[in-house]
Amino acid sequence: MSFLRPNPDGPRSLFVLATLSLVCVAAAQAQVAPPGSRANTARDSIQRLRTVEVVGSRVGRGKARAGSAVDRMDLQLAPVGTSALKVIERLPGVNMQSADPFGTYEWSNRITMRGFQTQQIGQTFDGITLGDMSYGNFNGLGIGRAIDPDNLGGATVLQGSGALGTSSTNNLGGVVQYTSAEPFSKRTISLSQMVGEANTRRTAGRFDTGLLTLGANSGSDGFVSLSRIDNDKWKGSGVRASPAADVLIGSRGGLFGVGQTWQDQLNVKAQYFNGPHRVVAYYGLSDRTENDYADLSLKRFRSSGRDWDQYSNWSQALAAASSTTPDEAYFHTAQGARRDHLAYLKGSFQLAEKARLEVQPYLHTNRGAGDWTAPSYGASWSPDPIYFRQTQYGAQRYGTNVKATFDLPGNELEVGGWYERNEASIRRVGWRLQNAAAGPTVDFDNVLRLFFDRTGTYNTTLGYIQNTNRLIDGRLKLSYGFKAVNIAADFVNNRRTIARAATLPDSARPNFSFPTSAAFLPQFGAVFSASEQDEFFANIAENQNALPYSPQTGVYNTNATAYQFFRDNTKAERATSIEGGYRIRRGAVEGSLTLFNVAYRNRLIGVSVCPLTATCVSSFANVGGVTSRGAEGLLAVTLAPGLSLTTSAAYTRATIDNDYASGRTDTVRARGKRVVDTPQLLGNAQLRYQSKGFAAQLGARHVSERYFSILNSADSKVPAYTTVDANLEYTVRSVPGIRELTLRANALNLTDTSYIGTLGTNGFTLSGDSQTVLAGARRLVFFSIGTRF
Template identity: 25%
Template structure:
């Protein structure tokens, strides 16, 4: 099954070959990689033995080069990560070949990752964006999620999880079995949990259909449909001062009301307004056609739809009244003034829930033709095209007397949204972006000798941002918010080269050189200053590696040197009172990644990884008329040292492992004036596979997991980076004001128990 999953993933991503010898090493945390580049894989076995509800990115937290920070272990809340010194919005992430980063900002959201129960493996190429990967925003690496294929036999798999904070997850998957080459499964799940700090809960429902039809010799069609819907409450992030005062810092449990002149009005909001509803649908059909004995064609059309948004406010709710700034965009004569609302007897008049709402339509197609010319050469040529459209709005939705929104969904035609005297929905922002993207690539794999493989390729990446500003509030900004259109084009040639040499049965070395590109996010079309002139990020990834493998142990070591120019950072333009995108120059990331796993006597096993990363900014940054001393400083949110170690036991019936994770100091600002301390956390996983002889069950197991075993209080990662947390150049008109970074608070100790069985 793992081999078939790897084969399916190769349809859209060059994953190399995976060699598995005997029992999986280190609880399935590592396999023997064969790609001519740095690559790490987590198998289904390891996915099953970790926290049951955690999403795919959460489960990469022990892998070299990757630093993951999540709000909790439900798999439904915010997840951020860095990989080899690059931020999560610089990494391309695909699900069975579909790009799932946001098409505008490249952010990654947990709701797009599906149920981990349906995954066969998750892999990462830490520094290389694959030549055929469907991304325009990957200047530093690639992560791929690979689904399980349908089984040939009829069966039902059911799983029930209960845990801390009222966690419940129910999952059922039905396999129809194979009939005349067609096999299918459909799965449904329901997850709900209270937030571990503050009020509110997380709630999600998922449905997935996977159909595989095999016909002829080497021909197949694989259709996958996924749907997800959630209605979550947000977690609050904290400054260091807020965390010190309250390690469980959160949004208020209830609004604050103030009485003036006999009138009571809400002056501060609560958790109830900090919401994140979202739904999404992805569909794809992957066709593999054996045109000739030596020629294979892969065609994968897909469609991605997403609709949802989020609102997080730490003070009062959004306000809107007749005298609101920028009313020239709308006829607000039908609204009252702020004085009218303060005296009308309703505590929430003129206050609103205003989510940043995004709806995305994203059709695309990825194709690849593979020609095995002879025993020495395999030639690939491919073409990817996508036309993403994205509407980003900010509607105003009324609050009831308790400070709760009357509707949390900000759909474009919702009747609960505030309209002006002309019946037009009032929007805080109103953008429509179209992003046609395409990539053409060629690649030759030369098996020069039985031990030496050389791969060389060239891709041409072309994309365009077409933006339309529609009517929206100006809210004090001097940026021209009148309706209008802008567009910008980006294109680049991206070469790649790798060489792999098998020294002997145990030793293998490789070298890889890849150029990656990240097109600026769609915000450049709407932000202040010269944002639209921003150049794309370009990176060169150099890596040399060594792999050592014996019957019961494998070790991998990689030295990397990654340079990227024209780094893109969002900043606040004080003169324009609005945001702008800045080019902050060059960054060099260099370091070493080690991964080691093996088997020990008496059914014990081990897994360890270590990463050292120097991510050094090469330029000082000009902001607010001041050059900040960022040259030579570590990139924020990137720890220099990370170490993971787990010791496990598995005799086929009972298993257990304890895993420890050390993460070094992380800076919260680009000047390295503020940081959060290093930390160590440990997780525990235990399980027993129940005997099923004489029953209707094919398999059954009970699993128990504890995260943050020793209940450590800590800040796990940087959620929002600031330029500088202390002032520079004194005070007055020429100074860089201090802005506090905000951090993710590490989750307390939580436990879960899972009962699962297949029939």
């Protein structure tokens, strides 16, 4: 990681909370609860409470909204270190794309559902918002940084709309909810080592205190874990051009040296419970650096194949920067780095026999940097064909989630709210090279430009109320309520200067405020149990998305004319989602079928207006209305003892309703065009066998054709693809002195299919080709060994 400007990591209170978590765990070691004690009973009741809070059924049984989930076994069978974001791609209607095998390369990570794009889908971790998943993330962080994948308990996807109390302002569409795993009930030491292709190696350790007692009806448990993963790019290469700043292991490397991409993670979770009351403390530190893959045009992918990547030869990079196509590839120093501290304290208290209160304050700080050795695009940028630039990120946010539930006669009432204050800064600086003709060494004393230096401050307030009635002897459940949300967004041009550095006109950019609010966003749902096996559900929800608020790529990055036009003619995106379906559970069969209709208003699509590494204003196409209709299904069948088949499929037709105005006079003939990056067909199948410690799984995934231009031009049509993965696992529990020993092998893209995964890395086009797609990973094989004792 590299940070060329001093920037403190954040409040010491983050570290204090982490320390208190550890102290809470350590201090409780004195007394271990014997079997059958009251502490064990309390622990069991808490376990049962947790299963109620999270979707326990793979098909979302009992819920008024469409939902599906992946469980702990799904996460375990994936290659060690794989993000849960990658695992949920098997669920109905989820189009998740990434250019790396683990789903952790954040420049490439995208998720779409029912025509909703990444920035329109909410994501939470243990109830805390993760933001909109944008790369220069100003309002959250990726799940791969929030928690070590080893410590995840599961993930639930609500494809249509989240609960009213979801802490998110960008859940115009569905919500992905991640939950941390429970600590082990026995004192345990866990160790694991993974190796594989692309020079991959990962070392991890975790200590669980086990269930401890602090009194007749109280106790605690917890864990602390540390992991390190290193890997090289699966194609091409990557090197560092800027100074490193390490916290843990960092660029010094793990047991087997440093990879081109690496990540250190420290997690601590501690729980205290006393009868019906429960307090949970969590702290996570993530320090990550990743080297970038080349963004491709469709033409380049077809002519050069998926292995085309950044230049490792300086002479080639220099010649390309001076050519007529300088953006086909760059020198291989493109790199992103992020360091995060995340902490929360969650209390759940029984106020009365039928009243419960949950309070969850949290803190998050982030520092980051993005490096490019980029073309100068002419002498006005730099006297040399190539210069070095770094974009520097910083964010500090804190907030609180509150929820109260009351079990009243004939009613189950829930009221709650969420508040967050977030201050996000971004700055971009360019430096000249020492001797561009001779090599890529950067002269950090020779500043070419301060491109921009901005800060956005966001105060978000959300409140909601919901009631549930149970009728017909509890077989019919009706839920209804509404939420109100307000975002006060204030943008400041910091107007800082660097001696001897040229500045762009951004130095004169004015400060302004641009709020978003919605006073009434209703939701109504019903679920009817026709029998113990058959269930029907329906839901209608109104949602609103926050405006594009990134200080780097949002509305504050538009020019004066575009900003005024945007402000006068654009409202926040709104959507009305209607869905209904049927669930079945009969013996060895569990399944669901959902039909949906989504009506969008004020649909915004970010449009590419300049080369990838150039600094220019943002452009948004307000395409007006979009209609999305389709169906999703999931079927899980137990074929024989230990043998199961799970399949999912989705059909989505998302099209633009009308032609729209581009600027004040031009009209874009977009009516009937398919929404970008929205496959009409998605299909998944997993065949799994489990018996006596052995597990094997064979999975296949199909994604139909997609477009990355609004007008669906032929040269923006990405072909369909199908990939196959295979996983093997064997656990031995008969080794003396070891509780269990697990061996695992994973083969990704078993058939070595060449395909395009991510679309829109440089925005979407109005029409035509662009360097805005990324190739999916080739066939890769990984092996791991893990032990617990």
